[in-house]
Structures are given as structure tokens and as C-alpha cells.
Amino acid sequence: MVLSGARASARRHGRRSALAKVGGFLVGGAVATTLPFDRAFASTPAAGGGVDDDKSCDYWRYCALDGFLCTTAGGTKSSCPVGAEASLVSWVGTCHNPGDKRDYMISYYDCCGKTAFSGAQFCLRSEGERPGYSMGLHNDINWCMSNANKGYHCTVALVVGVAE
Template identity: 60%
Template sequence: MERLDRFAERSARTMAKTNGRRSFLAKTGALVVGGGLLPLLPFDRTFGQAHAATPVTDGDAVSCEYWRYCALDGNLCSACGGSLTQCPPGSEASKVSWVGTCRNPNDNKDYLVSYNDCCGKPICDNSPFCLKSVGERPGYRMGLHNDINWCMANASKGYHCTVALLVGLAE
């Protein structure tokens, strides 16, 4: 126990010699303020890109009636040169997205589906416009509302189409 006390005392004395109270208060204040501002930073939801190689075998991904599109509001990338999970060439996935919970009729399980807008090209007119609002919440619940231009976090803010990435099973 004496060794621990001596070590703590030596450490405290060394820190007192090298750092003043103002320096300590400034660093502590910066840490507290920085920690408070952390939730305000933009968030990145590109984690769904891991599912980009998932093949479509359970329905018609070019129809608004496809089960993954239960909360989609936009044009289908699968009809615009992209796929169910990948943006068409020349466009990039939005850095933020909205999430819906859709039931797969083949296995009767609910899945979390991340809807990413593809940005950087003009709106795709070759695609049907789908307006599904299952589980949509009012506009003040940003992550659950689908009527927002989700390209706002990208350098190019122009909306092109939307992809539907499976995130996982809903519990």
C-alpha cells in the first residue's frame, strides 16, 4: 500500500510542477464542452454497404410492391441503372438515411431496412415513383421520416434514386 501512496504522491507532485491550475481547468472545460457537442456531429450510416452483395431472389425489385420498399419514398435505383443495394454509376449513397421495418412475406420475419438516397445526378425519370409510408413518423423524428432530402450531408445534394439495404432482423 505504501508503494501505491508514494507513486500517487510522486505523480501528483510531478503534474503540479509541470501543469498549472488554469491549464487543468482549460483542458477539463474543453473535454466537457467537446463531449457535449459530440451528438451534434454528422453521422455516417454507410454500414449497410456490407449487404451490397446480397442477391435478390425473393421478389421483383423493380416494383413498388416489393417487400423491402414498405417505407420507401422515391425512385427505385433498381430501375435506374443501379440495383436494390447499389447506386447507379455516377451517383453516391447518402451519408445519412432513414430506417423502416418491413415484413418479408417469404419467412414472415420483420427486417430493418435502411433507405439510402443516391445523390449527384438528376432525378431518374425511368423509374416508378414509390410512396410507401409504413411506420413513418412526423418530420421532427428525423431518422424515421422519409420526406427529407437525405442528400443534405453529401457534397452533391441532387437526389437521383433510392436503394434499400437490409440492416438485420428487427426484434
Template identity: 60%
Template structure:
């Protein structure tokens, strides 16, 4: 019985080697890499995108108003995620303001208070189709500049034109 298995394995080994050598003669390394790259690209396109947090656009209190999103409790400006950027990044062609104002917002998802930095994105004209939000929770008079949201914060940048505002969570409020 062992001789039969050995003979079968030897024949299988010979066929596998012949098959691999034939494939190596027919196809070079470049074609292998090209086909492998195409397969990886096809898999990346066909595979679903990883899940991401859509709560920024979730309605709170039964409204579809994006200004009611918890991070926007002290925002005063156009939303960057509707202007070619995201909730936390400026759109291409604009730069984040060198200075900002800060709000303390309550996240209904976990019941905690967070410090949120509102940074204006500068250097491009605003997009008139973007939603303008003017929430003044915790706003203080103009002499408390870090808590005053009615300022063009782009004046500290080389490009002073206002485009939109991002809402970046800095950390837990103590």
C-alpha cells in the same frame, strides 16, 4: 506377358514424350497462355450466369407494381434498380447519402420482420422513366428524422442533387 506390357508401355511413353516435345517446339509459352485464356473466356461467355434472386421484381398480390416489393414498405423515391443501379447499390456517378431513414418491413418469404435502411443516391439528376414509390408504413412526423421519409437526405453530401433510393436490409428487427 509382362514383357509385352512393358514393351507397350515403353513405346507409349516414347510416343507421348515425342508428341509433347514436338508441341513444345511448335508452340511457345505465350501461345499456350493465349489459347488457354481464350478458352477460359469462351467458357465464361458460353456458361450460364449463376442464379440470382429475382424476387425484387416479383409481383406480390397479383400486381406488377415494383413498389409492392416487401423491402419497399417505407420507401419514398425513385427506384435505383431502374436508374442504372441495383436494389442495394447506387448507379455509377452517384454517391450514397451520408444519412438515411429506416423502416421495418415484413418479408412474406420467411415471415420475419427486417430493418431496412433507405439511402438516397446523390449527385446525378433523377431518371424520369424510373418508378417513383411513396410508401409511408411506419413514417413519423418530421421531428423524428430517422423515421421521416419526406426529406432530401442528400443535403448531408457534397453533391446535394437527388437521383434515386436504395433499400438495404440491415438485419432482423427484434
């Protein structure tokens, strides 16, 4: 009974059809990995966050930040963690502080020299960002490229001054 069933299946489904199905699955899997995807899930604010919580993506200073928060990676909002150094170059943004209703120029520095910290909060906020027409004018690059150690760790947000 089992032998006759196996022979009948072999007559219906040859080795070539089995290989074609396996090949189709492999090619389909390879194509799926090249499709674009949305990283917006990574920019969700930390639980309990807000415009006054510097461990939240919603913190007012982070309006143009793209990266891991140093406040959740061993540093502060304005200083790199021990063992990391600030990038020699930075990008700037103008952020509105709802507390005093003023706009501030913020300078964002990547902290370099350490590997990424797995528990850090990732934020992607690009309020008012224009299309990148020159590589060095937006936040989508690794600013550690100017340092000797190019390993990215996290990003700090320094208040440079009041925007008039």
C-alpha cells in the same frame, strides 16, 4: 349586316367587361395552381410487380421508401448506379418479408450526384410512419443534403438485420 352586328355587340360588351373576364381567368388559373393535390397516383406499382419484384413498389423491402427505385434507374436494390454516391445519412424502417415471415430493419439511402432519371419508378410507401416531429426522423426530406453534390437520383434499400 356585319357592321351592325359588331356595333350591337360593342354596345352590350364593353372593353372593361372583356378585361374583367380575362382577368378572372388569369386569377382563377393562378389560384388553382396553389390548391393541394394528391400524389398517390405516383405510387402505383410497376406492371406485373409484387412482393418479390424489386422493380415494383410492392416489393417487401420498400415499406418505408419514398423516392425513385434505383432498380429502375440504373442501380440495384442495394447499390447506387454508376456516377451516383450513397447519401452520408439515411432513414430506417422495419419491413415484413412474407417469404420467410420475418421482420427486417431496412436502411434507405438516397443516391446523390446525378440528375433524376425520367424512366424511373416512383414509390411512396410509409407503412407505420408516425407524424414527423423532427426533420431528420422521416423519409420526406432530401437525404443528399449531407453530401457535396446534393442532386437526388434514386433510393436503395439495404437489409441491416433481423428485427427481434
